[in-house]
Amino acid sequence: MQIDEAREVRTTCPYCGVGCGVLAKVAADGEVTVRGDPDHPANFGRLCSKGSALAETIDLDGRLLHPEIHGRRTSWDEALDRVASTFSQTIAEHGPDAVAFYVSGQLLTEDYYVANKLMKGFIGSANIDTNSRLCMASSVAGHRRAFGSDTVPGNYEDLELADLIVLVGSNLAWCHPVLYQRIAAAREKRPEMKVVLVDPRRTMTSDIADLHLAIAPDGDVALFTGLLAYLGQHNALDRAYITAHTAGFGQALFAASALDLAGIAAATGLSEDELGRFYSLFAATAKTVTVYSQGVNQSSSGTDKVNAIINCHLATGRIGKPGTGPFSVTGQPNAMGGREVGGMANMLAAHMEIENPEHRERVQRFWNAPAVAQKPGLKAVEMFQGVADGRIRALWIMATNPVDSMPDADAVQAAIKACPFVVVSDVLASTDTVRHAHVRLPAAAWGEKDGTVTNSERRISRQRAFLDLPGEARPDWWIVAEVARRMGFDEAFSHASAAEIFAEHAALSGFENDSARDFDIGAYARIDGEDYDALAPFQWPAPSPGTPLWPAGHLPLKGGDQLSPPLSPTSDIAEMSDAQTLPISPLEGEMAGRPEGGAWARRPEGPTRFFANGNFYTPDRKARFIAIRPTIETRTSPDYPLILNTGRVRDHWHTMTRTGKSPRLSQHIAEPFAEIHPADARHFGIGDADIVRVSTVHGEALLRALVTARQRPGSVFVPMHWTDQFAVRARVDALVAPITDAISGQPASKNVAARLERFAAAAFGFAVLAERPASIDADYWSLARCAAGWRLELALQGGRDWTMFAASLLGDDAQGETLAYHDAAGGHYRFARFAGSRLVGALYLAPGPVAVSRSWVAEQLGADHADRRGRLAIVAGRPGGNHIDRGAVVCSCFGVGANQIAEAVRGGCASVAAIGAALGAGTNCGSCRAEIRTIIDARRLQAAE
Known part of the structure; x- marks a missing residue:
C-alpha cells in the first residue's frame, strides 16, 4: 500500500467473541502496528496477547491470491x-x-x-x-427454550457490578483474557467480590477464584439442578418474579429434587462440603452472574446444562438487573x-x-x-x-x-x-x-x-x-x-x-417486528455508505424511531411508579415504560446525521439489558423453566479408562491459520501436549516431557506429556489447535466422537473415552532451522515459528545414522560448515550448520527429552556468528559466560521468560506488580499474570524448604 502519511483506523479484533476495539496504524512506509482502542466499550484499550500480535499475522506468506x-x-x-x-x-x-x-x-x-x-x-x-455450531449452539437452544428467543440478557458491565461471579466451563484467563482482566480489575477495587470456578482442571483462571470446584466431566447438570433444589429448600427464591414472569417452576423444582446432596456429590465428583459452600454462597448473593462457555456448551447434555443454569437465575429473579444474569461468552468473533x-x-x-x-x-x-x-x-x-x-x-x-x-x-x-x-x-x-x-x-x-x-x-x-x-x-x-x-x-x-x-x-430486523422479536436494529435501515463508514459500536435493540420497545401492556410499571428522572441513554430495559421508545434515534434530533454529521459515530446507547421485568418472547411473555433431571453419564470402559477433554491455549487460535504466523505467539506453548495428572502418569509409566499416544475408538494422536496436578485424575486435556501443517498426528478432533446434543446438535468435545500409553522413542530431538523443511522424516514432530526461522521438536523410534539424518534436515552443501559433537555411548549428538556467519540450523539429539536452552538457541538464527569460538556455545545448546537464558516464554507481549522471572524473584520481586515494574511482564494484556504468580509461589516454596 502506497500512502503519503501515517493513518490510524478503528477496527475490531478478529479473534474471540469479546469483540475488542483495535487501532491499526499504517505508517507512511506501509508498516502496520496495532493497539487497543481506548474508546471501545468492550475493552477500553486492553488487548490480549493474540490481539497485540495481529500485525505479525497480515503478511502474504502462504496466501491464496488467485482463483x-x-x-x-x-x-x-x-x-x-x-x-x-x-x-x-x-x-x-x-x-x-x-x-x-x-x-x-x-x-x-x-x-x-x-x-x-x-x-x-x-x-x-x-x-x-x-x-459456530461447535461453540455455542447449546446456548442458542437453551435461550430459545427459556426465553422464546436467542437473547443474551446482560452485558459486560455486569461482570464488574456483580458480587459473585460463577465461571462454568470457562478458562476466561486464556480464552477471553480481556474479560478476565476486567473482572480482576474490578476485584482489586472491591475485594469482597467472590469468584467461583467450575472446571475439571485448575486452569490459570483459578488464580482469581475463591473456590475451585473440580467437577467431574458433564457433572454440570447435576450441580445446577442440585442448586435449584437447594434454593427451594432454603427459601432463597424470588417468588414474586416466578409468579409474575415465569411458567413451569413446580415441575422444574420437582425434577431437580430427584437426587439428595449425597447423590449430587456422587454425580459431580465434589464433596458435600464443597457443594454446601457453593450453594450457600449463591443463595446469599443477590448480584450474581454465571458466565459459561465451551465446558457447558460442548456436551451431549449441553442444552440441559444451559437451562439448568438459567433455571437458577429465573428462580432468584437474577436476570436483567445490573450485576446479574446467565452470560454465555462466545468463542468466535x-x-x-x-x-x-x-x-x-x-x-x-x-x-x-x-x-x-x-x-x-x-x-x-x-x-x-x-x-x-x-x-x-x-x-x-x-x-x-x-x-x-x-x-x-x-x-x-x-x-x-x-x-x-x-x-x-x-x-x-x-x-x-x-x-x-x-x-x-x-x-x-x-x-x-x-x-x-x-x-x-x-x-x-x-x-x-x-x-x-x-x-x-x-x-x-x-x-x-x-x-x-x-x-x-x-x-x-x-x-x-x-x-x-x-x-x-x-x-x-x-x-x-x-x-x-x-x-x-x-x-429485515425491523420488518413487521413491532417489538415482537428481540433482535431489531431497524434504526439503521436507511444507513448509507458514509454513515456506515462512521458507524460507532452499539448494542441492540435499536429499533426504528417511534417503535415501542415492548408491545403495549407488556411492561407495566408498578402502581404509581414514575420514570424520574427522565430516561437516560443508558437506562435499563427494566426501567422503561410500555410507551417508551429509544431516547434518541440516530435519525432524529440535534445529532441526526449529515450535514451536522457524527450521529452514526456518536449514537447514544439505548437499553442494554433484557428481562428484569419479564417480557420474554414466548406467546404469553413468560419465561419457561425447563424440568431437568440430574443424570450421571459414563463413557469410559476398561479399554478406554480416561476422559479426553479438548480446548484452547492462551496464544493460539482455532487451527493456527493466523496465530501460527506469529513467532512470539508460538513461543509460549510451541508444541501439542497432553495434560496428565501425576497419578495417571505413574499408572501408565509416563514421565514429564515423554511423548505419549492418546487413543480413542476414532483415532490416535502423539503429544508431549505435561504432568501436572492442575489436571483432574482420570482426565487428559489436549489443545485443539495443531494440524498437519504444524505437527504429525496431532489433530485431536480426529479422536473426538461425533456425539451431539439431541437438541442443539453441538458436539461433545469435552467428554471422550480415551486411553494413554508411552510412546517408546529411541531418540528425542530439538532443532532450529532458518528455512521450513520440505519434509520431516520422524515418527513425531512439531514445528513452530521463531523470530528468524523455525523450531522443531522430534521423537524417533528406530535407530538412525544421525549424521545423515542431520544432513537431510540441515543441508550439506560444500559451501557451508558443520560443527558436530558425538557421544555415541551416551546417545547424545549435536550439529550446527553455518553458511558464512549465519546459522542455517542446529540439531540436538538425546535418548531422553533434550535439555537445551530452546529460546536462546532459536534466537541464534538471527545473530551474527563470525566469531568461531561463539559457535561452540550453539553446539553446547546454551549461552556461555554472562549471557542470560530467558527460558520458556511466559509473557508473549514482551518476550519475558520463566528464568528471567525466577531470577527477579530471587532478586527480591515478591509480587506480580513488582515483576511488572522490573521486567514489564504482565503489564500489557495481563493474561500471563497467573503464570507469573505461579513462578513466584514456587520460588517461595523452594526458599521455605
Whole structure:
C-alpha cells in the first residue's frame, strides 16, 4: 500500500467473541502496528496477547491470491461460472438439499447475510451451518427454550457490578483474557467480590477464584439442578418474579429434587462440603452472574446444562438487573452476528424461526424470494455425514477448516475427498481443508475487508479495511453475490457494498417486528455508505424511531411508579415504560446525521439489558423453566479408562491459520501436549516431557506429556489447535466422537473415552532451522515459528545414522560448515550448520527429552556468528559466560521468560506488580499474570524448604 502519511483506523479484533476495539496504524512506509482502542466499550484499550500480535499475522506468506480450478490458476469469471453452473446442475438433478454451505464465525455479518439469503431464500434449502455450531449452539437452544428467543440478557458491565461471579466451563484467563482482566480489575477495587470456578482442571483462571470446584466431566447438570433444589429448600427464591414472569417452576423444582446432596456429590465428583459452600454462597448473593462457555456448551447434555443454569437465575429473579444474569461468552468473533442473520441450519434471518410458517412467509416476502426453506437443514455433524453418504453432492466451505476442527475429523476428511464438488473460500492456499477443494476462491483477510461483527454482549462493531486487497482476493459477500447472480438471482444480489447489505439486514430486523422479536436494529435501515463508514459500536435493540420497545401492556410499571428522572441513554430495559421508545434515534434530533454529521459515530446507547421485568418472547411473555433431571453419564470402559477433554491455549487460535504466523505467539506453548495428572502418569509409566499416544475408538494422536496436578485424575486435556501443517498426528478432533446434543446438535468435545500409553522413542530431538523443511522424516514432530526461522521438536523410534539424518534436515552443501559433537555411548549428538556467519540450523539429539536452552538457541538464527569460538556455545545448546537464558516464554507481549522471572524473584520481586515494574511482564494484556504468580509461589516454596 502506497500512502503519503501515517493513518490510524478503528477496527475490531478478529479473534474471540469479546469483540475488542483495535487501532491499526499504517505508517507512511506501509508498516502496520496495532493497539487497543481506548474508546471501545468492550475493552477500553486492553488487548490480549493474540490481539497485540495481529500485525505479525497480515503478511502474504502462504496466501491464496488467485482463483484456482483443480490446482490451475484461472480467472474469476471462469471460477464463478463453474461454481454457479455446478450448483445449479446439482439442484436441478438432485434437488436443493443436495447442496450445502459450511460457513464460519470468522465471516462478517454481511458475508453471513448474503450466504444465508442465497441458501435459504433462493436455493430453497436450509443446508447452511457454521463452525459456530461447535461453540455455542447449546446456548442458542437453551435461550430459545427459556426465553422464546436467542437473547443474551446482560452485558459486560455486569461482570464488574456483580458480587459473585460463577465461571462454568470457562478458562476466561486464556480464552477471553480481556474479560478476565476486567473482572480482576474490578476485584482489586472491591475485594469482597467472590469468584467461583467450575472446571475439571485448575486452569490459570483459578488464580482469581475463591473456590475451585473440580467437577467431574458433564457433572454440570447435576450441580445446577442440585442448586435449584437447594434454593427451594432454603427459601432463597424470588417468588414474586416466578409468579409474575415465569411458567413451569413446580415441575422444574420437582425434577431437580430427584437426587439428595449425597447423590449430587456422587454425580459431580465434589464433596458435600464443597457443594454446601457453593450453594450457600449463591443463595446469599443477590448480584450474581454465571458466565459459561465451551465446558457447558460442548456436551451431549449441553442444552440441559444451559437451562439448568438459567433455571437458577429465573428462580432468584437474577436476570436483567445490573450485576446479574446467565452470560454465555462466545468463542468466535462473529458467532453472534451469524445467529442474527440466521446462519445456522435451524434458524431464519433476524431471529425468526424456520419452524414458524408466518416467519417463513415474512422473510420470503421481504426478500421477494422464489422459495424459503420449509424445514431445518443439516447441522454441522449431520452435514458432513450427508456428504459422506452422498445426500450432499456439492459443498461450499467458507473461512473454516473442518478437516481439523470437526469431530471424527478423519471421517470428515474422507467425506470431503469423496464429494463430487467442493468449493473452498479461504485466505490461505494450503490448509488441511483447502487441499481437497476442486475450486479455490481467494478471500479477503482481516485488515482487507469491511463489515460488522457482534460480540457476546450484543454489541455491533465495524471491522474496517486498512490494507489493499492483495492479488485477486475479494470479500466473501462479493464472492457469494457473484455466484448468486450467475445462478439467475441478479436483482436480489445486486449489492454494491457491505453498507448496502447491512442496511438490508437492519431493515429485515425491523420488518413487521413491532417489538415482537428481540433482535431489531431497524434504526439503521436507511444507513448509507458514509454513515456506515462512521458507524460507532452499539448494542441492540435499536429499533426504528417511534417503535415501542415492548408491545403495549407488556411492561407495566408498578402502581404509581414514575420514570424520574427522565430516561437516560443508558437506562435499563427494566426501567422503561410500555410507551417508551429509544431516547434518541440516530435519525432524529440535534445529532441526526449529515450535514451536522457524527450521529452514526456518536449514537447514544439505548437499553442494554433484557428481562428484569419479564417480557420474554414466548406467546404469553413468560419465561419457561425447563424440568431437568440430574443424570450421571459414563463413557469410559476398561479399554478406554480416561476422559479426553479438548480446548484452547492462551496464544493460539482455532487451527493456527493466523496465530501460527506469529513467532512470539508460538513461543509460549510451541508444541501439542497432553495434560496428565501425576497419578495417571505413574499408572501408565509416563514421565514429564515423554511423548505419549492418546487413543480413542476414532483415532490416535502423539503429544508431549505435561504432568501436572492442575489436571483432574482420570482426565487428559489436549489443545485443539495443531494440524498437519504444524505437527504429525496431532489433530485431536480426529479422536473426538461425533456425539451431539439431541437438541442443539453441538458436539461433545469435552467428554471422550480415551486411553494413554508411552510412546517408546529411541531418540528425542530439538532443532532450529532458518528455512521450513520440505519434509520431516520422524515418527513425531512439531514445528513452530521463531523470530528468524523455525523450531522443531522430534521423537524417533528406530535407530538412525544421525549424521545423515542431520544432513537431510540441515543441508550439506560444500559451501557451508558443520560443527558436530558425538557421544555415541551416551546417545547424545549435536550439529550446527553455518553458511558464512549465519546459522542455517542446529540439531540436538538425546535418548531422553533434550535439555537445551530452546529460546536462546532459536534466537541464534538471527545473530551474527563470525566469531568461531561463539559457535561452540550453539553446539553446547546454551549461552556461555554472562549471557542470560530467558527460558520458556511466559509473557508473549514482551518476550519475558520463566528464568528471567525466577531470577527477579530471587532478586527480591515478591509480587506480580513488582515483576511488572522490573521486567514489564504482565503489564500489557495481563493474561500471563497467573503464570507469573505461579513462578513466584514456587520460588517461595523452594526458599521455605
